[in-house]
Amino acid sequence: MNLSSDCIAEFCAALPHAGYGGEARLDMPTRLVHATDNSIYQILPHAVLFPRTQSDLAAILKLAQEERFAGIAFTPRGGGTGTNGQSLNDSVIIDTSRYLNRILEIDIANGFVRVEPGVVLDQLNAALAPHGYFFPPDISPSKSATLGGMVSTDACGKGSTVYGKTGDYVLSLRAVLANGQQIDTSNYSDAELREIIAADYDAACAAIPQMPRGLSAYNIPGSFDKQNGRLDFNRLLAGSEGSLVVLQEIKLKIMPRPQYKAMVALAYDNFDTALRHVGALLKFNPTAIETIDNHIMDLARRDIVWHSVENVFPQSDATIIRAMHFAEFERYDAEALASDVQAFCNALKTDGIAVAFYATENPAEISSIKEMRKKCAGLLGNMTGNRRPIPFMEDTAVPPHHLADYIAELRTFLSSHGLDCGMFGHSDAGCLHTRPALDLRQEEDEKFIRILTDGAVQILKKYGGVLWGEHGKGLRAAYTTEIVGTNYYALMQKIKLHFDPHHRLNPGKIAVPPGQKLLEIDAVSLRGHHDRQINSKISALFTKATECNGNGLCFSVMPDDTMCPSYKITHDRRHSPKGRAGLLREWMRLKSADVRAAEKFAPQVKEALHGCLSCKACTAVCPIHVNIPDMKTDFLAEFYQTRPRPLRDYLLACTEIAVPILSALPVQLPDLFGLRDLPKPPEKSLRALMQEFSFRFATAENVRNAPQPVLIVQDAYTSYFEPQVVISFLQLLHKLGFTPLVIPFFQSGKTFHLAGFKKTFQKIVTRNDAMLSEWQKAAAPMIGIDPAMTLVFRDEYPKALKRQPTYHVQLLQEFLSDLDLPQTNPAQHQLFLHCSEKTAAPQSTTLWQNIFAKMGMTLSVVATGCCGMAGAYGHQSEHINNSRGLYDLSWRGKISRGNAVTGYSCRSQISRCENIAAMHPVQILNSALQARE
DSSP, X not given: OXXXXXXXXXXXXXXXXXXXXXXXXXXXXXHHHTSOOSSSBOOOXXXXXXXXXXXXXXXXXXXXXXXXXXXXXXXXXXXXXXXXXXXXXXXXXXXXXXXXXXXXXXXXXXXEEEEOTTOBHHHHHHHHGGGTEEOOOBOTTTXXXXXXXXXXXXXXXXXXXXXXXXXXXXXXXXXXXXTSOEXXXXXXXXXXXXXXXXXXXXXXXXXOOOSTTOOOSSOHHHHXXXXXXXXXXXXXXXXXXXXXXXXXXXXXXXXXXXXXXEEEEEEESOXXXXXXXXXXXXXXXXXXXXXXXXXXXXXXXXSGGGGGTGGGXXXXXXXXXXXXXXXXXXXXXXXXXXXXXXXXXXXXXXXXXXSEEEEEOOHHHHHHHHHHHHTXXXXXXXXXXSOEEOOSSTTOBOOGGGHHHHHHHHHHHHHHTTOOEEEEXXXXXXXXXXXXXXXXXXXXXXXXXXXXXXXXXXXHHHTTXXXXXXSOOGGGGGGHHHHHOHHHHHHXXXXXXXXXXXXXXXXXXXXXXXXXXXXXXXXXXXXXXXXXXXXXXHHHHTHHHHHOOOOOGGGOOOTTSSSOHHHHHHOOGGGSHHHHHHHHHHHHHHHHHOHHHHHHHHXXXXXXXXXXXXXXXXXXXXXXXXXXXXXHHHHHHHHTTSSXXXXXXXXXXXXXXXXXXXXXXXXXXXXXXXXXXXXXXXXXXXXXXXXXXXXXXXXXXXHHHSSSEXXXXXXXXXXHHOHHHHXXXXXXXXXXXXXXXXXXXXXXXXXXXXXXXXXXXXXXXXXXXXXXXXXXXXXXXXXXXXXHHHGGGTTHHHHHHTSOOSOOEEEHHHHHTTSOOOOOOOEEEEEEOOHHHHHHOTTHHHHHHHHHHHTTEEEEEOOOOOOSOTTTXXXXXXXXXXXXXXXXXXXXXXXXXXXXXXXXXXXXXXXXXXXXXXXOHHHHHHHHXXXXX
């Protein structure tokens, strides 16, 4: 769009005078993070608006009626999880996710909810769960996709053959027309529009595909009752992708959630065989049949999700498995579930088509399988090599009985071009997600976008299928006439012209007024266009930034999810892994061409990275493993090559050896450095307590002569601020027959790494590597106490050394879980894990539970997000409010005195926010053994 930046700026400046109370952002970082979604495209908007109220939406479009603003177009945006550029444009984005995210009413008696468009799917279902209800359409990005976006694309996913699409649940909509008029579909009528549709209805609907997922925008046969001339605006607007109206409020039907569930995992040695088996499986009425190929399985094995699902996959002859189905059964009656699953399994035994199967009714196993399935799109983005599976034709769909033939022909077509692909999806609905592996940084690969889409459309036409089975049309609308015919598209044009005569709502998509052209898939800006401008030497340091595929898992708003705390508390996409990766990509692009432009942009990148808690959730939970903490370190090292560092950076970097000094300073001095609430040391030091209880520091001689020695690797925070925890561990080891010896304190260098002092960190690592290698020769186990500080030896050290260390510093639970432990008195306890422990050592939950179980105690793990402390983050004055806010979001009210909390940071935050003394698990174990004595 040929649009003046001055015009946009003038519009944004005029908004408050027009009654608009939201935010209007013109800064480059905000525009950049809204230039991408979960697709291959990158289109930079001129501005981004964040309305706070429904009336703000009307104010935007009313102001836009002024002649001076006639050239401005608007595109509504929700979660930004679309795979086809639906929410991208080069004018103004209206982001409803930040503020318009309230659940307005839950009416169980009448079976409906009222929500604002920015409410996230999982957010709604969490609110409905206590009532035993749910909103049935289930899509993969459920943690970040908004209901406004789901209505706008008429989204569906798993279970759609039973539960249908989002549009099936819309009871009414409140929306703003292009002219600023507010409507409510429950009492809105439009005789002129009815006449337009009635006149062309027969000719338009003569050639449309006859399948449940056949239409994905302007669903004319679903919305117009020809017999009585009634027009259902809910059906018409569902799937219109912001091209007809801007949604303000949504009233949705809800349903009782089935109480009884089972999952059957079926393994196959051939992908085609698996697809041809679907017809037989559907006879048993499963709620859903989800399918994955061998690419997904291989990638899942390298992901954090694997530890929770590996027992579902065949363990013997695993190399022959080429596909898996997950058949899900949901019933309202336990006997019906048992009968249906038994009949299903009996049929599997009889036909022998699946080489193995596994049935479960365990809620935890079913949940883990679903979680893995929802990560499929992201997992494919982590495939090795420059070519990665990408979305642009991924939701093609055919009638289910044609699926096997269609996929076979499609795979042959892709192979003819020498291309591999990943496949997963809903085989029961005839919709398998196909992502060809391409590198769009290469011009020759870019050509395949058109070639493959054109080819797929021709194959789809042969089987009566569609290009857009569930993800909306977006930038693919130019194929509409090929799929549904010219008459249908002509009527769509008339509908568009009626609603939006000046073509200002999401222009170029779905339909355009006569005389104008739809956007083409290969005629808009791609992320690959920008990434190919990045110098390979610069890119090598920040590889994960360009590998981010926009899957949006880091936009989760669920309080107890691990990722991403900074986004969760700010709702600012700049402060998410995807947002930070996008800003790093732009900085690299600028640095490759114009160092001065990069230097000018760098402070804005630093601002976004400064909000990162370095919790490392993105290094594991993100299916691409976008490692923002490491890239933050690398960026800060680059940033301060040309700038002076703040004094506080040096102070925080030296924290491990400076904690005694910092704690002793008068309160006013830390305030000068922007540090608050620093902890105070206890009356007795670790050295004094060790002398009191006759424990010793390690020397080469006493390790050599001690029976069953165990070496304790100290961390500064536990040793200095909580020496009683160290003593409890020493006592526990002693009771178990070991000789605990404490290695004299040395700084690990973690704080230098966090602050971007890479050279200093390298020196510390080199020194410590030599020292720990010497201790390793004693052949005694080495164990750390605090998980975040201990994990540095297996995470940051190998990267700095460019090899695996010869020593292994174990976590407490890793050591204790291998022991035969004595029984104690039965007791029940609750466990709260540190974020780094959850992501870098996901087996920790099971290990701690097994340890407590061996000793006769029960340990339940409490689901929480980040506590908000994260080392120094929670003590920095600029982060205090967010730090406390994160605690309130997920931790407050769950803790009671004596709960087991593994992280020092977490225990410190609990003490600060609720004045509760939490315990380390080893304190509980030691006390339990003492009580037995």
